[in-house]
C-alpha cells in the first residue's frame with residue numbers, strides 16, 4: 486500500500502514538473518497554474534480554507550491564474566513538497582512548523598512542550614501580524630516565505646494502550662514529526678521517538694511498528710488513526726500551527742494589485758479554516774468516541790509538564806535565535822493569563838449575583 490502510494494506520488498511529481506515546464510513556455514494558455522500541496526484530505530479544514538483561497542483568487546484574477554490543490558500528500562510527504570516549493574516546481578505548500586525547523590531555527594520554538602499557557606495566548610501570538618512578519622520572512626534565503634497560518638489544535642498522545650501518567654509512556658515507541666525538538670521532547674517524556682512522515686503513521690500503528698503517536702483529534706478521524714489506536718490522552722503538550730508557504734520568485738512576480746488579492750485570499754482562507762476547525766474538532770471527538778470506540782482520557786497535566794520542565798532552558802541555551810520570540814510569547818502568556826483571570830472574576834461575580842438572586846427567590850437550598 487505504501488509502495489503504491491509512493492509510486493503514485495512520484496508519478497504526480499513528474500506530471501507536475503512536466504506541467505510546469507510546458508506551462509512556463511506554453512503558447513496555448515496564458516494562465517499561470519498555481520499549485521498548492523497539502524498533506525490533509527479533502528474534508529479537512531485546511532482543504533476547505535484553500536478552496537476559499539482558490540475561489541477568491543479565481544474570482545478576481547481568473548483570467549490570469551488557475552489554482553490547483555493537491556491534497557492527501559499527492560505530491561509526496563510535506564518535506565518533499567517543501568523542496569518542490571523551494572525550487573518553484575509548485576507555488577504553495579501547507580507545512581507544519583516542525584517541518585520548517587531545518588530551514589530556520591526560530592521555528593523550533595513551537596515544538597517546545599507547554600510553550601503557550603492557553604489557546605488564547607497561542608492565537609494572540611499568531612494574530613500579532615507585525616511581530617510574525619519577521620518570522621514569516623526568515624526562510625527567504627531558502628527560497629520561500631510564509632504567507633499565512635492555520636490553526637491546528639492541541640497535540641495529545643494516543644496509543645493502543647491507555648496513557649494516564651508519564652510512566653505509561655516508558656518503553657512505548659511513539660511516532661513524532663521529523664524535527665529534532667519533537668524528538669527531544671518525546672524522549673524527555675520517557676518514550677522512544679520514531680520520526681516518520683504523517684502519511685506513514687496509520688500503517689505503522691496498525692502493523693505494530695510503533696505503539697502510538699501524538700496529534701490533534703482530527704488525526705483520529707480524517708486520517709483514521711482512531712481505527713488503530715483506541716486511547717487518546719489529553720496531555721495538551723503542544724500547540725503547533727501549520728503555515729502556508731509560497732515560493733519567493735512566484736511572490737515577486739506578482740504585480741502590487743495581484744499581491745493584494747493573493748494576500749486577501751490567504752487571510753480569508755485562514756478565517757474559513759479556523760471556523761471549520763471549531764466545528765470539526767467537536768465532530769471528530771464524537772465520531773471517534775461513538776463509531777471508532779476511542780476512549781478520551783483526562784490526565785493530570787502537571788505530571789507531564791514536570792517531566793519536561795527543563796526543556797525550555799535547554800533549548801534557549803542551545804539556540805539563541807529563539808530568545809526574543811520566547812520572551813515575546815511569555816509576555817503574551819502573562820497578559821492573557823491576567824485577562825482570563827479578570828474574566829473569570831467577572832463570571833464569578835455574575836454567578837454570585839445570580840446565586841444571591843436565586844437564594845432570595847427561595848430557589849436554592851441553603
Ligand code: GCU
Pocket residue numbers: 524563579580581637662682683699700701704727
Ligand atoms: C497535523 C498537522 C500537520 C502535520 C501533522 C503531523 O496534522 O496539521 O501539519 O504534518 O500533524 O503530525 O505530521
